[in-house]
Amino acid sequence: MPEIQKLSKSELKLADIIWADGPVTSAELIKAAEKLLGWKRTTTYTILKRVCNKGVIQNNNSIVSAIMMREEYFAGQSRSFVEDTFGGSLPLFLASFIGNKKLSQSQAEELRQIIEGHDGGVSNG
Numbered sequence: 001m002p003e004i005q006k007l008s009k010s011e012l013k014l015a016d017i018i019w020a021d022g023p024v025t026s027a028e029l030i031k032a033a034e035k036l037l038g039w040k041r042t043t044t045y046t047i048l049k050r051v052c053n054k055g056v057i058q059n060n061n062s063i064v065s066a067i068m069m070r071e072e073y074f075a076g077q078s079r080s081f082v083e084d085t086f087g088g089s090l091p092l093f094l095a096s097f098i099g100n101k102k103l104s105q106s107q108a109e110e111l112r113q114i115i116e117g118h119d120g121g122v123s124n125g
Contacts, residue, residue, distance in 0.1 A: 004068070004076035005054040013037055014047045015066075015073070018057055023065035 007015060017032050018024065024032070026048075033044040048064065051057045058067050068076075086092040103111070 004056070004073060004080070006077060006080075007051065007054060007056065007073070010047050011051045011054070011056075014044065015051055015056055016070070018064055018066055019070045023063050026059065026062040026064055029064050 014029075014033060014037075017029065017036065021028075021032065026045075029048070030041050030044050033039040033047075034041075039047075048057070048059060052059055056066070056068055056073055058065055082088060082090060082093045086096070
C-alpha cells in the first residue's frame, strides 16, 4: 500500500467537514468552511486542491467526496509512524507507549483479543 501523505492541520479541518457531511457540492463546502472555519472561498479552494493532490479527497464535477475514510487515513498515518519511528516493530511501539504504566486486566484482555483476531490464535501463556 502506498504511503499516505500527512495532512496539515488546515487540510485535516477541511477533510473533517467532507468526512462528516460528504459528498457535498463545492458550493456547500465553501459555505461550511466559511461558517465553521471562517475561511474565504479562495482559501477553501486552495486547501481543497492540496487535499485532493494527497489522494484523500476528490473533486469531480464540483462534487467533493472522500477517496478514503477518516479511519483509513488515521490507520495509514499510525502505520507510517510505527514504521518510521520503531522500524515497523509493533512490540517496540507498545512497550514505548505503555512505558512504566500498568495495563488493567480489561486492557490486557482487549489486546489479547485483537492479537488473536489478527494472528489466527495466540496462546495466553
